[in-house]
Amino acid sequence: MLYFEDMANHPEGDIVSTPPQKTEQISISSSLDPITIGSKRPSSTDIKIVGGRGYDLRQPIPVKYTQVRDRFLAARKNFWVPNDIPMGEDKLQWNTGQLTEAEMWLFKTNISYLTAGDNLVPDNLVNTIFQHITANEMRQYLRWIMCEESNHVESYLFILESYGLDEKGQGQVFALYQEMPELVEKVNWNLIFTNKLNNAPLGEPEALRALLENLMSYYIFEYLFFPLGFSQIFALARKGKLRNTAQQYSYIWRDEVGHSSNGVWLIRQIIRENPNIWDVAMQERFRTMVDEAIRLETAYAHAVMPDGGILGMSVHTYINFAKFIGDNICKNLGINPLFGIKEHPMPWISEYELNQEVNFFEGRVREYQTGSQLTWD
Numbered sequence: 001m002l003y004f005e006d007m008a009n010h011p012e013g014d015i016v017s018t019p020p021q022k023t024e025q026i027s028i029s030s031s032l033d034p035i036t037i038g039s040k041r042p043s044s045t046d047i048k049i050v051g052g053r054g055y056d057l058r059q060p061i062p063v064k065y066t067q068v069r070d071r072f073l074a075a076r077k078n079f080w081v082p083n084d085i086p087m088g089e090d091k092l093q094w095n096t097g098q099l100t101e102a103e104m105w106l107f108k109t110n111i112s113y114l115t116a117g118d119n120l121v122p123d124n125l126v127n128t129i130f131q132h133i134t135a136n137e138m139r140q141y142l143r144w145i146m147c148e149e150s151n152h153v154e155s156y157l158f159i160l161e162s163y164g165l166d167e168k169g170q171g172q173v174f175a176l177y178q179e180m181p182e183l184v185e186k187v188n189w190n191l192i193f194t195n196k197l198n199n200a201p202l203g204e205p206e207a208l209r210a211l212l213e214n215l216m217s218y219y220i221f222e223y224l225f226f227p228l229g230f231s232q233i234f235a236l237a238r239k240g241k242l243r244n245t246a247q248q249y250s251y252i253w254r255d256e257v258g259h260s261s262n263g264v265w266l267i268r269q270i271i272r273e274n275p276n277i278w279d280v281a282m283q284e285r286f287r288t289m290v291d292e293a294i295r296l297e298t299a300y301a302h303a304v305m306p307d308g309g310i311l312g313m314s315v316h317t318y319i320n321f322a323k324f325i326g327d328n329i330c331k332n333l334g335i336n337p338l339f340g341i342k343e344h345p346m347p348w349i350s351e352y353e354l355n356q357e358v359n360f361f362e363g364r365v366r367e368y369q370t371g372s373q374l375t376w377d
């Protein structure tokens with residue numbers, strides 16, 4: 001699976017490829033359905049990524065979407081734990097005044113925001129998106145993604161503990177997402193779509209639209225908001241600061257690449273199976289969401305870098321990076337880009353990418369490694 005896939009060359013063709021199917025008036029399969037003796041086992045034709053009807057969701061076969069299972073197996077192979085990364089250098093820097101006030105502020109707001117985001121994303125999955133998924137292999141991978149998000153939150157906690165901050169000190173950092181309007185608004189943005197989907201009746205076209213919007217918001221978190229956040233710490237690491245923390249972030253980023261690849265695939269698969277949903281209004285809605293995301297990211301950037309940036313990364317470059325990714329989101333979904341940023345504003349960020357299935361920015365196929373260590377010197 002390519003990350004920046006060329007829509008025209010995609011083996012499954014254009015995302016609008018199949019006519020709408022007639023569905024029997026049987027309820028959409030739900031994990032709350034009781035198991036009944038003699039009930040139908042699904043065939044490949046029965047199984048739908050969302051809105052599948054008349055079969056038990058607990059059946060792992062047939063595996064219709066084999067690429068989703070491959071993603072799950074790749075993610076499992078890459079599982080890591082924060083405690084394996086030595087934190088001594090960062091602890092020393094943190095406690096001996098080697099970070100400027102601006103760098104300290106950036107770090108604190110960054111880890112607070114990411115911690116809130118990494119709580120919110122799996123909650124959105126479990127509260128809403130998961131209820132709509134009717135392919136066992138996707139349910140399996142989403143369960144694993146939730147496990148990885150828990151590991152990310154643990155990583156953020158472990159980072160602050162390793163600096164030697166006590167609970168009061170940690171609390172002052174983690175509370176920032178509740179105190180700064182720019183962080184509150186950015187995190188709350190996802191909840192708009194969570195709640196909208198939660199209130200939409202399952203099986204109605206209105207729910208499918210709400211699901212797509214929610215998935216777009218999810219994709220924006222995984223593919224735009226999170227990597228932008230990581231880039232702030234990578235910029236510090238380039239100047240020799242908080243390199244251990246940056247290594248934790250590199251491992252998190254590798255997971256997020258898998259999540260965002262899966263997120264965009266899911267959006268496209270839903271559209272393939274429900275082509276009527278992909279009308280002009282829906283496409284415009286997606287473009288508006290990218291625009292909203294960039295507005296939120298811009299406000300956040302100014303709040304966390306009030307002096308116009310840090311050594312090695314200006315707010316201007318940072319916002320252009322956000323727009324560059326925003327354009328890529330549009331391209332990945334076959335809609336017109338908004339900003340026209342042609343060149344990657346932060347090409348150096350690839351130095352912080354761990355080996356993985358696909359290079360984040362270039363779509364190169366790479367090898368997997370388990371427990372690989374970064375060497376930056």
Ligand SMILES: [Fe+2]
Pocket residue numbers: 118148149152252256
């Ligand atoms: Fe995460």
Ligand SMILES: [Fe+2]
Pocket residue numbers: 121149222255256259
């Ligand atoms: Fe994620």
